[in-house]
Amino acid sequence: MSLIxxxxxxxxxxxxxxxGGSFFYSYIASPLAFKYLERSQFSILQNHVFPIYFLGQTLIPSVLGLSSTIPLTNLSISMLVVSTITSGMNYLWLMPKCRKIKEERNYLINNNLDKVDGIETADFKQKTKEFGIYHGISLLCNLLSVGSLAVYGLTFA
Structure with a gap:
């Protein structure tokens, strides 16, 4: 086989x-796991999958750029950069931040500090809101990463 x-x-x-892996895991496997697994089981699964998933998403655009056998256009390079940056944000910033917030929420739950007389405490509400914000940013970054790879694929084709 030749180098090309x-x-x-x-x-x-x-x-x-x-x-394919990003699309499948993000929009098929993960929603199904969320639907059919208990919250604690789903959390354990995601905690084990996400480090590998986001690291792969971060590194793959570089491999694509280096392994291209035709000159890349400005658009295709831009899409690889967007994919790398958004995945890197998930891997280096958002995943650890979301994990920390979940641990703080679980601490409140495990120590019965999440509710008083059946009403959620201010701390618990704040952690839930904070998690929602960072999780939403993470979802947007993931969408941009998958979408930019789709656009790259179309420009490359």
Whole structure:
């Protein structure tokens, strides 16, 4: 196999894994897991999957850029950069932040500090709101990452 053939194969497999895996996990597997697993089981699953998922999403655009056998356009380069930045934000900032907030919420729940007379405490409400904000930003970053890989695939095709 020639060097160009090897690079083309690496590029195609990397794109397939990056885009296909991200799309499948984000919009099929994860919603199904959320629907059918208990919250604690779902949380355990996500805590084990997300570090690998976001790291892969962060590194794959670089491999795509390096393994391209044709010159990349400004649009395709931009899409790889968007995918890298948004995935990197998830991996380096949002995932740890969301995990910390969840741990703080779980501490309140486990120590019966989440409710007083059946009413959620201000601390618990604040942690829930804070988690919602950071989780929403994470979802947006993930959407931008998957979407930018889709646009890259269309420009590359």
């Amino acid at each position: 053939g090897l690079k083309s194969s690496i590029h195609l497999l990397t794109f397939s894994i990056g885009f």
